[in-house]
Amino acid sequence: MEVKTKSVKGMQLKHMITKCLYFDKAMSCAELSELFDKSIPSIAKALNELIEKGFVVEQGYAPSSGGRRPLMYAINADAMYILAIAMDQRSTRIQLVDLRNHPVAEMMVFDLKLAGNDCALNILVENINKYIDGCGVLKEKITGIGIGMPGFIDPDKGINYTYLKSGDRSLSQFIADEIGLPTYIDNDSSLIALAEQKFGIAKWQKEVMVINLSWGIGLGMIVNGELFRGRNGFAGEFSHIPLSEDGALCECGKRGCLEAEASMLVVANKAIEGIKQGRVTSLKVVGEAQSKQMSDAIMAAANAGDQFAIELFSDAGNKIGKALAILIHIMNPQAIVLSGRGAKVGKILMAPIQQALHKYCIPRLSSGTELMVSELGFDAELIGAAILVMENFDKEEMNQVVSI
16 A cells, blocks of 8 residues: 555656646756755656656756756657647637647647537537547547637536537536547636746736637636636636627627627628728628638738728727726736737737726826737637646546556
8 A cells, every 4th residue: 555655646746747847848856856845866766757758858957057057857848749729609729739839730720600509519529539530649649638618617627608518428528538538628718818827928927917809808817826717717707898888789688898899700890891881991801701701801901001900900909998997997917918819910909908098097007017919829729728738737537548
């Protein structure tokens, strides 16, 4: 029994070190010893075993600081792979990545409408299996599946209360059973916030509001260095901040919500309507106009200087700024990051957002909040999905798959 207990503890330590090196790049034996409050011989033993298994590599010596330079250890990017999936209300992306979050196979993108689609879950599973079969990597090398998706989600229970109904099983268990890999799900905006905190522009910051500019306008909140979920796990429904009582009708059934006034879907639909009314623009409506195609086209046009496209984003930015003023008054964050699909036009949105903040926000509060545009952009959700798998790397179900 004692031998078994020591073996389990040794495996847990190796999983903890692997997880740590994934997030922190390279560390010395002494740094890991201090971090985990373990003796240097224990850490050295675990590192040597991880090197033998191919999970850790030596990465040379740290820069000299006057004494003996310590040997640094880093994760082996190709030790295993993660299947990262990013979903929105209309399309899904599947990408296999290594432990540096670099793609190792071509991305699959396919249309998948979630609302009112009873076949959506089966289509998702079918495409995941198709991707794994064709990616050129052995399934045994894939450690797990992380999925970011819209909706009210309980990540601990693996349930999405809004989309993808899975019967008696939790959604994560259903997919895990069908694919044969540990599966974890979380809200798309929460994962985008995690990506920005761990690998993006918000790294090392403690109080950050991350705005997911997509078909809705989501919010991931980093509070005191941790992802804040609220009492029921549903905190961050930024899309449904009411801007007016007589505004456009939102999908939630109420009028004047931010989502109904300034989301990417609204901007795309306004562009289509403006073109039909004869507005002067480089944009064109071809056949059955798709909001996704128009969204990509209008962002490209705005960045190329199209005045109509810029006008639409300026209007959206002003409304987003008005909603952000409310957020700043409540949360007083260190920074606000514009991320997600709409980060491509982040620089264009900055000016109208700042103007709205000057108009609606108390200067003492707004002056202490830095407004930034994500460097991860549209990739943030995929990176967040990979992070989700590694956040669970030391859990029991993962240990059963990855023995190190």
